[in-house]
Amino acid sequence: MTTAIPTPDFETYSMDVLVASAAATDDTVDITWSDGRTSRYHHIWLRDNCASDKSVDTVSRERMLSLSAIPNDIQPLSVMVSEAGGLQIEWPGDLTSHYHPGWLREFDYSNGSRPTESWPIETWGQELEEDLPIFSADAVFNDEETRYEFLVAIRRLGLAIVTDMPKDFDAFERISSQIGLLRDMNWGKIFEIEPKPAGEYLANRGLALDAHSDASTREYQPGFQIFQCVENTTPGGESFWVDGFRVAEIMKEQYPEQYELLTTVPWEFANRSKGTHYRWTAPILELDIKGNITAVRDTTWLREPLRLEFDMVPKLFAAYKTFVDLKAARENQVERKLVEGDVAFVDNRRALHGRRAFDPTAGGRRHIRTCYGEREELMSSIRMIERARAARQNG
Numbered sequence: 519m520t521t522a523i524p525t526p527d528f529e530t531y532s533m534d535v536l537v538a539s540a541a542a543t544d545d546t547v548d549i550t551w552s553d554g555r556t557s558r559y560h561h562i563w564l565r566d567n568c569a570s571d572k573s574v575d576t577v578s579r580e581r582m583l584s585l586s587a588i589p590n591d592i593q594p595l596s597v598m599v600s601e602a603g604g605l606q607i608e609w610p611g612d613l614t615s616h617y618h619p620g621w622l623r624e625f626d627y628s629n630g631s632r633p634t635e636s637w638p639i640e641t642w643g644q645e646l647e648e649d650l651p652i653f654s655a656d657a658v659f660n661d662e663e664t665r666y667e668f669l670v671a672i673r674r675l676g677l678a679i680v681t682d683m684p685k686d687f688d689a690f691e692r693i694s695s696q697i698g699l700l701r702d703m704n705w706g707k708i709f710e711i712e713p714k715p716a717g718e719y720l721a722n723r724g725l726a727l728d729a730h731s732d733a734s735t736r737e738y739q740p741g742f743q744i745f746q747c748v749e750n751t752t753p754g755g756e757s758f759w760v761d762g763f764r765v766a767e768i769m770k771e772q773y774p775e776q777y778e779l780l781t782t783v784p785w786e787f788a789n790r791s792k793g794t795h796y797r798w799t800a801p802i803l804e805l806d807i808k809g810n811i812t813a814v815r816d817t818t819w820l821r822e823p824l825r826l827e828f829d830m831v832p833k834l835f836a837a838y839k840t841f842v843d844l845k846a847a848r849e850n851q852v853e854r855k856l857v858e859g860d861v862a863f864v865d866n867r868r869a870l871h872g873r874r875a876f877d878p879t880a881g882g883r884r885h886i887r888t889c890y891g892e893r894e895e896l897m898s899s900i901r902m903i904e905r906a907r908a909a910r911q912n913g
C-alpha cells in the first residue's frame with residue numbers, strides 16, 4: 519500500500535499498524551496503536567521531527583528547522599488520528615504536521631527504540647578456515663541476495679573472499695567498489711605488492727609479515743583493505759588473518775591487567791618515508807564508550823620507540839608481547855594461499871593480515887594488488903539494499 523504521508527528521509531515504512539487513538543498530555547502525545555501497543559512522544563520531539571515542507575526541504579529531505587525557533591515547552595493546538603491512519607498535529611504558527619505511522623514506530627523511543635548497533639560481530643579463530651565466507655564474483659555482481667550476504671559477512675566477521683574474479687586492474691576496481699568509495703593513500707589508490715629489491719616498503723620483500731593493521735600512523739585508519747591475487751605461484755607466501763577482536767577477548771579474560779594497559783596507554787606510530795610523515799598516538803586496542811572493542815591499531819614496522827613514564831615501559835612491553843604471542847598462535851590464525859582470481863576483503867581495524875615468507879628467487883611469482891575502503895561505505899551499501907527491500911515490501 520502506498521501512502522502520501524511524508525517522512526523526513528528516503529526510507530519506506532510499513533502501514534501494517536496504524537494509529538488508533540492519540541491524545542495530548544502536558545508534555546507528550548500518547549498514542550494507542552491498532553495492535554494495542556501504546557507509545558509516547560514529547561511535544562518538542564514531534565515538532566523537531568515535523569516532515570512538512572515548512573520544516574524539511576522536500577528535495578534533499580534535510581531538516582531546515584532550527585531549534586532556536588521552537589520554545590522548549592511548545593504545545594500542540596490539536597492532536598488527532600489522520601485519515602490515512604497516521605498522526606496529525608496542528609502547531610502554533612499555522613503549521614500542520616503529518617506523521618507516518620510506520621515512521622513513528624521505527625523511532626518509538628518510549629518503547630526502547632535506539633540507534634541500530636552499527637557493528638554486530640562474531641569473533642573467530644582457526645576454526646573459520648573450515649567455514650570461510652566465500653562468494654563467487656558472478657553472484658556478488660548479479661544476485662542481490664548474494665551481494666547482501668557478502669557485505670553482511672564482512673560486517674560480521676571482518677573477512678570475506680570473492681573467487682573467480684578477472685585479475686585485471688579494472689576488475690579490481692569494480693569488485694572493490696562493491697563496498698563503496700575507495701580511499702586514496704599516500705602511495706595511491708591502488709598498490710601493487712610485488713617483490714622489488716628497491717621497493718619502498720617491507721611488503722616489497724619476501725620475508726614473513728606478522729599479522730598487522732595497515733596505516734596505524736593515521737588518525738583515521740582505513741576501515742577496509744582489499745587484496746586481489748594477480749598471481750601466486752611462488753612457493754610459500756600464504757596469506758593469514760587474525761581476528762584482533764578475538765585476541766582482545768582472550769586478553770580481557772586471561773590477562774585483564776595487560777588488557778587494561780593496551781586499551782588505555784597510547785603507543786606512538788610513525789611511517790618511515792622520504793616523502794610523507796604521518797604520525798599518530800593511540801592505544802593499540804580502541805574501545806567505545808560502552809567498553810566494546812572497536813579497533814586494533816598494530817603495525818610492527820610502524821611502532822615508534824616508547825616514550826612513557828619510566829616504570830610503565832616494561833609493563834606495556836609485557837602486555838603487547840602477550841598480544842603478539844596470541845597473534846602468532848596458529849589456533850588464532852586463518853590461513854589461505856590466495857590463488858589467481860581470489861579477492862580478500864579484510865576489516866583493517868579488526869582482521870589483522872599477515873603472510874608467510876617466500877623466496878622471490880625460487881621460481882614462480884607473487885603479485886597481490888591492494889586498495890582501501892571504509893566501514894561506513896560498507897554499512898551504507900548494506901543499508902541501500904535494505905532500503906530497496908523495504909520499498910518492495912511496503913511499496
Ligand SMILES: [Fe+2]
Binds near residue numbers: 731732871
Ligand atoms: Fe599490510
